[in-house]
Amino acid sequence: MIALLIRDIRLAVRAGGGFGLGLAFFLIVVVLVPFAVGPETTLLSRIAPGILWIGALLACLLSLDRIFALDREDGSLDLLASAPLPMEGIVTVKALAHWITTGLPLVVAAPVLAVLLSLPEAGFLWLVLSLLIGTPALSVIGTFGAALTVGIKRGGLLLSLLVLPLYVPTLIFGAEVARRGAEGLEVDTPLFLLGAITLFSVALLPFASAAVLRMNLR
Structure with a gap:
């Protein structure tokens, strides 16, 4: 499993779907927002949690079609299916590789980019925590969508249409955690719900994907 994880991380970086693409997209979204809504600090700080979460969600969406497509094209997926490792384990490893190359860099970069949107300092910790808890769900759900469209040529658009509705609960509760944390409100309820979504996704979706x-x- 470790060898497969290292292989998938290397493939993600070499194929252009690694952390660089996601971070670049995340940065572009954050930089363009002030140009669109104006430089008013109060407005930016109010919408910052939602904008940062939307940017992270779309950045994760960029590389989903590569999770299984590259292995399908070169025949590696057929070999993996006949390997001693269960298909559920293969799916879990691929979801983990996607999170390491896409989700984790976004979590690290989020506080730096939050400064550009004037997010209050009190919200930095909750923003990072919400992304750390929520982005694994995005990768697991995305892996399920990639499994559904693996046999379809140019299925990137269909993949986005399938996955985006499933991302909505994670987006809602993740942004709510960051917003409440920035305003000094209690975050227990949305934080627990966000964690429940992630645990539910990690527990069940690898079996569905397999x-x-x-x-x-x-």
């Missing part, structure tokens, strides 16, 4: 992949490989 079942879908087995059907597509027949």
Whole structure:
């Protein structure tokens, strides 16, 4: 499993779908927002949690089609399906590799980019914590969507349409945690709900993704 994880991380970086692309997109979103809504600090600080979460969500979405597509093209996916490692384990490793190359860099960069949107200092910790808890769910859900569209040529648009509705609960509670934290309000309820979504996704979706992949490989 470790060898597969290292291989997927290397492939993600070499194929242009690694942390560089996601971070660049995240930065572009954050930089363009003040130009669109104006330089008013009060307005920017109020919308900062939502903008940062939307940027992180879309950055994660960019590289989802590469999770299984590259292995499908060169035949590696068929070999992995016949390997001793269960398909559920393969799916979990690929979701983890996606999070390491896309989600984790966004978590690290979020406080720096939050300064550009005038996010109050009290919200920095909660922003990072919400992204740290929520982005694994984005990767696992995205892996499920990638498994559904692995056999479709140019299925990137379809993948986005399938995955975005599933991302909405994570987006709502993640942004709410960051917003409440920035305003000094209690964050327990949205934080627990965000954690529950992630735990539910990690516990169940690898099995669903594995079942879908087995059907597509027949």
